[in-house]
Amino acid sequence: MLQIPRYRLLLIMVRMKLLAAVVLVAGLAGVAAWGGEAFAGDEHRGTCVFEKLTGQDYKFCRGDLEVFYPELGDVGCTYIPKCNQYRKRISKEWRSPKIAYPQADKNKKYVLIMVDPDAPNRANPKYRFWRHWIVIDIKGTDLRAGKLKGHVLTDYGRPTPPSQSGYHRYQFRLYEQPAHEAISLSPEEEASLGSWPMERFVEQFRLGSPVASTQFLTQHHSD
Known part of the structure; x- marks a missing residue:
């Protein structure tokens, strides 16, 4: 039987421990990182996956408009996951999100509109558009800094599908x-x-096309 010298055996053991530590750290980083779209806490699988939008829903997102909710980060172009009661909390607990647009012109003002085009449902949106938030007179300097200061025409209404x-x-x-x-x-x-x-409002006040737009999708927390 081949005998391994004691010093070589110790060296192999040290290397194996180091490799195990690296794998563990990498795994934890993958769970915690927003960019990896995985968070700890899913009730069933141990991770909370943030699924990106696709197709026409994805194409709506343009211009790097950022929408931040607590614990979720930027929810632009994603489905809100059910894990950690995120769908329930976005509907019943969290206040208005932080809005940022890094490309805003410091010398201009902006108008933000939040709507639900799928009321009461996407197949039969007879109440389109449901108005959730309108803020005008937003300074570009504030928008770049993620501070949504301005004149509120419609108070923020939580997503409640x-x-x-x-x-x-x-x-x-x-x-x-x-x-x-x-x-x-x-x-x-x-x-x-x-x-x-909404289209008539945009035309009436000569707003033109959005300089940036984004969206997220969610459904009732019990579904």
């Missing part, structure tokens, strides 16, 4: 605000959040 209505898109659209444009909602618009004529 009805039970058994499937996934809803929650869309964030950022527009450059025309100089000296007095933007407001009509009394009829203020009276109801649903069936809001």
